[in-house]
Amino acid sequence: MTVASTAPLLFFDSGVGGLSILAPARTALPHAPIVYAADSAGFPYGTKSEAEIAARVPALLGRLVERYRPRLAVIACNTASTIALSAVRAALDIPVVGTVPAIKPAALLSQSRVFGVLGTDATVRQPYVDRLAAEYGSDCTVLRHGSAALVQLAEAKLRGEPLDPAVARDALAGLFDQPGGDQMDVVVLACTHFPLVEEELAAASPRPLRFVHGGEGIARRIAYLTQGQDWPAAAPPGTAVFTRLDEGVEPLRAALARYGLQRMEGL
Incomplete structure (x- = not known):
């Protein structure tokens, strides 16, 4: 299957934790377009039940994939990965990388x-x-x-x-x-x-x-799964997507920009 050079890598977490996974991935693949999605409306995941997470995560990732057409998705969240990874992989037709305890x-x-x-x-x-x-x-x-x-x-x-x-x-x-x-x-x-x-x-x-x-290992896995694919000549400004744009999001703008995420939008 041919992948468009503009197709992004999609990173998903309940909040900003997945930035620790995004950073080594950007180092490994500096030209990759990036969409980083934070489920701010569902944050935090760690205090939720397994049933809530199992229902919420595949549905949200389905919407994100439909909107952004990524070449690959990374569940940059241990809680979501340990509970919902298999369900997400079954629901999506792109590679999905999970995050598991090291x-x-x-x-x-x-x-x-x-x-x-x-x-x-x-x-x-x-x-x-x-x-x-x-x-x-x-x-x-x-x-x-x-x-x-x-x-x-x-x-x-x-x-x-x-x-x-x-x-x-x-x-x-x-x-x-x-x-x-x-x-x-x-x-x-x-x-x-x-x-x-x-x-x-x-x-x-x-x-x-x-x-x-596990950040470095996940970066190596992303690079392996995308080897041979085309990338833009230079990485475009990354996009940070929030399921709820509230007063807690705006103060993150400077930190997000340090990770290459210059645009912010709601889902």
């Missing part, structure tokens, strides 16, 4: 054989995480903690608001305070929002930790 690299990196999975409440309770832990970390103690407040911290950071260091400290304490937490040496950032506040997490940790997430 448990395999964490298991390879951990010297103490104790690592943490820091995500949303919805992600850390998924059977998918159980399967990854059993497959790649069977000889490890895998600690899990969900933090909705850390998601809000990342959104606040991109809006340029003052940040409360206690949020990052409390999120890490949810892992450190579990049995075996004193041996933890690696933390999986299992929410795409969390790499945006990696500096805050590192500053809040009482001792050095390695943080891992």
